[in-house]
Amino acid sequence: MSLNHHPALTPELLTRYDVPGPRYTSYPTADRFVETFGEPDYMAALEQRHNSRPAHALPLSLYVHVPFCESLCYYCACNKIITKHKERGIEYLAYLQREIDLHVARLGAGQAISQLHFGGGTPTFLDDEHLTRLMDMIRKAFTLVPGGEYSIEVDPRTVDVARLKTLHALGFNRLSFGVQDFDPQVQKAVHRIQPADQVFALARAAREIGFDSINADLIYGLPMQSAASFARTLEQIRELRPDRIALYAYAHLPERFKPQRRIDAYTLPTGAEKVQMLAQSLKAFEEAGYVYVGMDHFALPGDALAIAKQQGRLHRNFQGYSTQPDCDLIGLGVSAIGRIGATYSQNAKTLEAYYDALERGHFPVVRGLTLSSDDLVRRSVIMAIMCQGELWFESVERAYPTIRFREYFARELEMLQEKEREGMVQLTDQGITVTGQGWYFVRGIAMVFDKYLQDARSRTKFSKII
Template sequence: MKLSASLLEKYNQPGPRYTSYPTAPYFAESFGATDWSVELQQTQGSGRDLSLYVHIPFCDTLCYYCGCNMVATRNYTKATEYLVYLFQEITRIAEITAPDRKVRQIHWGGGTPTYLHPDDISRLIAHIRAHFNIAEGAEIGCEIDPRELTHEHVQALADSGFNRVSLGVQDLNLTVQQAVNRIQSVELIHEVYGWMRDAGIPSINMDLMVGLPHQTVASFDDTLTQIIAMSPDRLAVFNYAHVPWLKKHQTLIQESDLPDLPTRIALQQLLLDRLGLAGYVYIGMDHYAKPDDELVKAQQQQTLYRNFQGYTTHKDCDIYAFGVSAISQTDEVYVQNAKNLAEYQQRIAQGGLATERGIRISYEDRLRRDAITKLMCDLTLDKSQFEQQWNITFDVHFADALATLADMQTDGLITLTPNTLQVTESGRLFLRNIAMCFDAYLSQPDKLTPRYSRTL
């Protein structure tokens, strides 16, 4: 795949990442804890399995690029206190959950889940196992910051049944690391990676980031050389989202130090070339995996799905999410817990759920979500099948979208036929832009439109 500078400049515009539809800025406080409690009770007979998400918001230090809901502190008593409320929330939701519902996936995110001491890692996963019906062979994953990590942390994860981990690397160049306040040596990454392999954890992902201050093609090529040599099973290579209006600490990054557009384009080309030659398959939306990985197989079999945990093979699962800011979903509802730590803990202490806002989506939302999901995951959409499923005339219902997609076809991003929409190889880099064509919320007046990071 050879990238066109003119196309990248043309489509480099603000847009959602579509981990949900409608996207989170449209959740409303009018849908709260009582509504979520009713939804939980009414969906226990849905036949859908479960995916559990746990948010651990704490980090030892602040990374200036971070876009997560996190608290930087070295005061571990905050985590000890947090776990008290987290355990209560897990118990409270479990009491509503039908005991025969199988948990197919567990994921811990943050912040830094391995901020927790090893014994607290073991204690938390044991509490989850005691309150939910965990399926044999369930996917159990955790995000890891290699700094402050010990061999005991890794052993606690392995002993607790974690079979997927995601190691936050971002960049191995010292100048870049200093600019974003995340210092971690190449030797440290090798050591931690070796611990995880030695512990028998079968699937290791590495997170990288492009677009960071002082990043150059030469410096990032060196990073890729080191990473490819370690041979992780998956790679997630995110574009840095500079949104200082949302994340005030990003003002600590000087915009003049960020790579210019030609450099960002060259970095994307470098990724495609180096990882392609190394045998990784480009899934789309910044994700790469080895050819035998289940994400690649799911995409080939058109069973891949996308939610707040990114790409997943667990399509038909409700998500029960625990902790501050965590987002849950059923087939028709999204809800988010309180984003402020003190507010989250207060809601739990009062004996209720932590829900702060949410949305019950309409039939129209569901069909548009399905179109967006098919294109972002399957990279193709059969119009006849879609019409039968949703009882619409596709070309009439999506006339505006098709007009925009026709321009994208001219640019070589998508192929349109009378019965199919097919994302091209080049179009995989522009999946957010393609999905935006189906987003009815983006046509709302500007004053109601949330500000997003740029798509490229």
């Protein structure tokens, strides 16, 4: 999808689309998970994978959640534990080993892994010795296949060049630096001070060491931000020139996330200012040669993510956009989310509950969902819109022979007619195409097919689209 056309975003249009909505890293979204789904359901899904030859042969994706952080970032909505006690990481590794052992007992040793991601929290809270131990645990239980994507989220304040070399030697080939904003005032307001020079030095070193890809996370809508200040950050990002950029809109939900209560709401930019930041970001990245992958991801043309977008091989999972085929995902660690077959599952959200389950020899799964046939159809539709920006009715009907698209989704197609009049989509007898303007609001287009959002009350739990 090209960014060559930058339409005027009228106040009326912004008001209509500045509503809460899911990010669709899954469908149904995690708020639909239920406590009636538990360990027996998860074990049944693992058993089905193990007994199914096609599924058993396909590589897995592996996510490891490390919840610890040394200091609190006020904008953060992640599951984290603030501590300076490194020994807590040692204890955590012992329980991760138990969880890994439970999976090996069900799936067998040596399952192929083509995508590995360490998230948090702060994965680099673990020192080199313990990161080495964790990777050894994973390699003994699974097989990391050549050519896979092995990434780790890095807080620039927790690493130096020597640590980057260690990460590369451990097998990580992709780094994601949490930048958020280079402006000192903004950094102070969110309690995350990290000089730009530090990030630039680490990025230079990472390239020299040989990492395949470097990602930088940015957030717009933070306290003390303005269009002018964010323009300076964008100019610095263009100079930094990471292979990938993830650009997120800050969602201020202090009633759900306690750290955000330390942010003065009066210092937040308005919705119109946020849209201006988004528009100037799109323009800056296009001028710098980045491919707009979709929604919040940008990549240089030679990066695997941009190539996957061009070739129609893009996928979306709990880590965002991905080049890896749509595959089963094992989530390890407190609060981690997994996907096995037609199920989603989530681990206990507190260390106490997570540790207790594993001490008793149980998977720490506390909730999840078994997808219905309708969920599966709608998931394929929503992911096609989110990843390819187009949907062909015939392809859905081939995948689901009992479905006649125009009949099954008659109500949704009628709703899309209004979006077509607004220039968001193009409708034909063959399918749906998202326009350049529509990419600003692709979440809103996908929401049309979300049966769980039929009343406005269901939307209030999500962040706003703009």
